Amino acid sequence: MTAPILRRLCDLRAKTAEWRRKGETIGLVPTMGALHAGHMSLVEAAKAACDRVIVTIFVNPRQFNNPEDLANYPRTENEDAEKLAPYGVDLIYVPDPDQIYPDGYATNVSVGGSITAVMEGPFRPGHFDGVATVVAKLFLQTSADKAFFGQKDYQQLMVVTRMARDLDIPIEVIGCETVRESSGLAMSSRNLRLSEEALTKAAALNAAMREAAAKASAGESWAPLEAAARQTLAEAGFGDVEYFDLRCSETLEALDTPSRPARLLAAAWMDGIRLIDNIAVSKLNS
Numbered sequence: 001m002t003a004p005i006l007r008r009l010c011d012l013r014a015k016t017a018e019w020r021r022k023g024e025t026i027g028l029v030p031t032m033g034a035l036h037a038g039h040m041s042l043v044e045a046a047k048a049a050c051d052r053v054i055v056t057i058f059v060n061p062r063q064f065n066n067p068e069d070l071a072n073y074p075r076t077e078n079e080d081a082e083k084l085a086p087y088g089v090d091l092i093y094v095p096d097p098d099q100i101y102p103d104g105y106a107t108n109v110s111v112g113g114s115i116t117a118v119m120e121g122p123f124r125p126g127h128f129d130g131v132a133t134v135v136a137k138l139f140l141q142t143s144a145d146k147a148f149f150g151q152k153d154y155q156q157l158m159v160v161t162r163m164a165r166d167l168d169i170p171i172e173v174i175g176c177e178t179v180r181e182s183s184g185l186a187m188s189s190r191n192l193r194l195s196e197e198a199l200t201k202a203a204a205l206n207a208a209m210r211e212a213a214a215k216a217s218a219g220e221s222w223a224p225l226e227a228a229a230r231q232t233l234a235e236a237g238f239g240d241v242e243y244f245d246l247r248c249s250e251t252l253e254a255l256d257t258p259s260r261p262a263r264l265l266a267a268a269w270m271d272g273i274r275l276i277d278n279i280a281v282s283k284l285n286s
């Protein structure tokens with residue numbers, strides 16, 4: 001059976017109040033729809049950890065720095081509700097736009113510091129403000145105890161964790177493993193917009209990342225590894241590689257070797273679609 005879809009905040013609050021009265025815990029999976037197996041893994045994690053699970057679907061205009069990307073973002077509400085049916089989600093919140101940004105809305109949540117100063121921050125101006133603002137609203141509207149995010153958007157996970165801590169929102173933010181296609185390509189709603197051929201070529205991103213990560217783990221320094229990966233990606237048919245960085249997992253400071261827990265994070269364009277991915281990198285024998 002498909003879960004009930006609520007579109008108004010008052011209806012959502014009535015439901016969560018009922019659950020709270022019974023002492024039930026609430027898990028939140030925020031999404032922009034076009035659900036895939038990556039989202040379903042978040043739903044499963046939420047189901048395992050909480051009595052009730054809310055999935056939200058809201059294509060948040062404030063986090064799109066590119067109007068074309070917003071216009072082309074897949075909107076598949078009926079299919080999404082059907083995909084969620086076997087998972088026993090308690091409700092799907094698809095807020096009408098005025099439930100998030102009512103007339104006269106004037107508040108922006110902006111996370112500063114080193115975690116937003118690099119990578120997605122400069123490449124997508126305003127993106128993290130949009131994400132932090134809508135996620136703060138969804139945390140408060142659902143009053144969830146735990147929220148589940150994919151590690152694929154590693155920087156986003158850091159931003160929403162920081163935001164919840166800084167604003168004392170009583171919620172635990174949980175990062176879940178990236179789900180991948182058998183080719184290694186990280187699952188993403190944007191993959192829906194890739195042709196079969198581009199999907200095949202796109203697998204080169206994760207392959208190049210794994211190769212560079214293995215060499216960095218073995219002690220090779222980053223600059224030549226990054227240069228070689230950029231070359232490989234160009235040959236595989238990628239357009240602009242916006243970043244291909246080795247960074248500290250906690251501060252996102254750039255590293256030359258994985259001398260502390262590190263991540264390799266990359267963003268690159270394939271056939272007009274911007275893809276991002278990241279993987280953990282550790283020093284061999286450490």
Ligand code: PAF
Binds near residue numbers: 031032058131135
């Ligand atoms: O990762 C996403 O799908 C979105 O950025 C999120 C967290 C649902 C906020 O709109």
